[in-house]
Amino acid sequence: MLVDLNSDVGESFGVYKYGSTEIIGFVSSINVACGMHAGDPMVMLKTVEMAGKNNVAIGAHPGYPDLIGFGRREFHMSKDELYAYTLYQIGSLYSFLRAKKLDMQHVKPHGSLYNKIAKDKDEAYAFLSAVRDFSKDLLVFLPPGSKSEEVALDIGLKVVREGFLDRAYNSDGSLVARNIPGAVLKDEDFVAKRAVDMIVNKSVKTIDNKTISVDFQTFCVHSDTPGAENFVKKLLKVFSDNNISIKSARDWV
Structure with missing residues (x-):
């Protein structure tokens, strides 16, 4: 069984350090902040260089300014405005990728934007x-069953259905809002x-104790979770024990 494992990275800016960079060496795809919700040119450059050294697939992670x-x-x-700001952010990351002779695999909206367009x-x-x-060949990481998935397919984009390992789900398949107790799962x-249940059995238990069917192709691991890289190491061991391999979405979806 194959699955893509992605992480939101490059979220530091200026003197502010945020999130793990080591996690880049353990996932198959990364989503690079493009300077609006997080990140800056120096952070973007270093993140792209690290991704290139680790042969990790790279995506733009546009957010609200x-x-x-x-x-x-x-x-x-x-x-x-949303159209222009999205195009601007994708283009800003692409400039670093082109300079380093690397490709862009996908685009994934960030945070409130991700939830709003869903x-x-x-x-x-x-x-x-x-x-x-910008490019009809870019993949888009989106929640399955969402309005954003529907629109993406309608206009000819290829969707990679995304799930979240450390977030609770509502019975309609949406993420539980972060301000609700139990929304973020911390027991590794x-x-x-x-995660294994979601991949092997294609199901997940919701916050109200129901079981719903899911069919995810990529899973997000947040780099700003304390000890994120150690958790990913543990996760990869569990995946291996259950015959699950990680591979960037461009290679199999």
Whole structure:
């Protein structure tokens, strides 16, 4: 069995250090912050260089222009603004990739933007049409069953269905909001076992104790979780014990 394992990285900026960089050596794909919700040019350059050395697939991670709120607050933009800001962020990362002779595999929206376009078709179109206009060959990491997935498929983009290992799910398949107790899972052994269930049995238990069917192709591991790289090492061992291999989405999806 194959699965892509991705991580949001490059989230430091200026003198502020945030998230693990070591995790890049253990995942198959990374999502690089593009300077709006996190990151800066120096961080982007170093992150791209590290990804190249580790042969990890690279994606852009556009977010709302909200450094103070780390892109996790509700944010309002016009459709034209969202299109332009998305295109700008993809292009900024691409400049580093081109300079280092590396390819861009995918685009994954960040935080509040990810959740907003999962429910709003108009905003999803603004975001995803920017991706398409940059390159229709880019994969997009999106939640299955979402409005964003529907729009992406309608306009000819290839979707990689994303799940979250350390986040609780509602019975409709959406993520439990971070401000609700139990939304973020911290027991590493439980998360690893749950991951195997999601891959092998294609099911997950929801926060209200129901079991729903899921079919994820890539899983996110947050680099800002304390000890993230040690958890990924443990996760890879559990995967290996259950005949699960990780491979970047471009190679098999």
